Amino acid sequence: KEMILMTPGPTMVPEEVKKVAGAQPLHHRTEEFYELFSNLNKNLKEIFKTKNEVITLTSSGTGGMEAVIANLFSTGDKVLVASIGYFGERFYDIAKAYGLDAELQDFGWGNAVDPNVLEDKLRNGNYKALLVTHNETSTGVTNNVKEIAKIADRYGVAVIVDAVSSLGGIPLEMDEWGIDAVITCSQKCLMSPPGLSFVALSERAWKMAETSNLPKYYFNLKKAREGVLKPNPDTPATPAVSTIMAVAKATNMLLEFGLDNVYKRQATYGKRVREYVKSLGLELLPEEDIASDLITAIKVPEKYKASEIINHMKEKHGVLITGGQGPLKGKIIRIGHMGYVTEEMLTKTLEALKDAIKE
Numbered sequence: 001k002e003m004i005l006m007t008p009g010p011t012m013v014p015e016e017v018k019k020v021a022g023a024q025p026l027h028h029r030t031e032e033f034y035e036l037f038s039n040l041n042k043n044l045k046e047i048f049k050t051k052n053e054v055i056t057l058t059s060s061g062t063g064g065m066e067a068v069i070a071n072l073f074s075t076g077d078k079v080l081v082a083s084i085g086y087f088g089e090r091f092y093d094i095a096k097a098y099g100l101d102a103e104l105q106d107f108g109w110g111n112a113v114d115p116n117v118l119e120d121k122l123r124n125g126n127y128k129a130l131l132v133t134h135n136e137t138s139t140g141v142t143n144n145v146k147e148i149a150k151i152a153d154r155y156g157v158a159v160i161v162d163a164v165s166s167l168g169g170i171p172l173e174m175d176e177w178g179i180d181a182v183i184t185c186s187q188k189c190l191m192s193p194p195g196l197s198f199v200a201l202s203e204r205a206w207k208m209a210e211t212s213n214l215p216k217y218y219f220n221l222k223k224a225r226e227g228v229l230k231p232n233p234d235t236p237a238t239p240a241v242s243t244i245m246a247v248a249k250a251t252n253m254l255l256e257f258g259l260d261n262v263y264k265r266q267a268t269y270g271k272r273v274r275e276y277v278k279s280l281g282l283e284l285l286p287e288e289d290i291a292s293d294l295i296t297a298i299k300v301p302e303k304y305k306a307s308e309i310i311n312h313m314k315e316k317h318g319v320l321i322t323g324g325q326g327p328l329k330g331k332i333i334r335i336g337h338m339g340y341v342t343e344e345m346l347t348k349t350l351e352a353l354k355d356a357i358k359e
């Protein structure tokens with residue numbers, strides 16, 4: 001029997017999407033593919049809320065983050081990484097690997113970015129860009145990116161957002177909020193198998209790309225954009241065609257359901273999980289006002305073992321959740337509720353958690 005993945009990704013894939021993903025892949029230099037890719041590109045612009053092109057890369061989300069660093073910056077560029085956990089630190093590591101003058105501002109695992117501290121840093125720092133995670137999957141915290149972008153704008157600092165675990169699940173308005181780069185991937189809120197990352201850049205970011213001196217070949221965003229802009233859009237190399245087919249279908253479904261309805265459903269799911277967890281006498285990792293509606297991080301009391309809760313839920317109930325990463329390993333468990341999650345899946349998960357605690 002199929003395991004229910006209540007994880008931060010890969011997430012559950014709807015039957016209709018699985019069918020498409022499992023079909024014979026189209027050839028990527030055919031009319032059929034061009035039509036499908038056009039449809040996907042149109043859907044992505046709607047989901048990113050941008051008038052700019054969205055670039056499809058064959059890679060996981062990390063590849064999309066790397067592509068943005070490699071294409072927008074030059075050696076020694078000064079950037080601030082506002083980190084609240086594992087994926088903020090990953091962004092910092094990538095920036096360092098590419099020779100940027102990156103500074104890590106750690107707001108603490110389980111906290112959100114403090115706007116006042118951030119404003120002080122940006123006022124005095126002379127940074128070219130701010131790198132920030134929208135939804136920190138490792139701690140179940142959502143940053144207020146709208147407010148963060150507003151602060152950065154006051155100091156002319158470009159805003160780069162890792163929306164790998166948030167886009168298509170909670171509100172993110174790229175153009176409206178003045179964000180310069182947004183990165184996401186196929187296997188989380190977009191209800192598809194892994195294999196693709198998606199990157200959108202603002203006009204200012206495309207200008208930054210003109211002067212970037214860092215090495216890039218496979219992840220050349222300018223070259224990829226030329227492909228997207230063709231009347232018959234394509235990619236510079238063979239893409240993950242099956243995943244493109246899947247995401248085209250999944251984004252059709254998502255837009256048919258309506259983004260606002262998705263946001264509403266996610267808010268309901270988030271609240272329901274948090275209420276239930278508290279009713280079991282368990283504590284959330286973050287404060288409630290910054291808690292993510294896409295993934296819930298729960299503190300594991302001394303008398304329990306995270307791995308035993310996870311194993312019990314998996315073996316006895318067929319529900320897969322995850323543990324903590326980095327310093328939170330063994331200290332928390334995380335229930336993912338992003339992407340394709342039905343009421344039944346959620347109910348089953350919460351009952352499994354209750355049973356695991358009791359056992």
Ligand code: PMP
Pocket residue numbers: 008009060061062063087133135136137138162163164165185
């Ligand atoms: N950023 C965030 C916020 C994530 O949740 C993840 C995946 N958990 C990544 C980046 C990395 O994505 P991937 O594993 O697809 O490379």
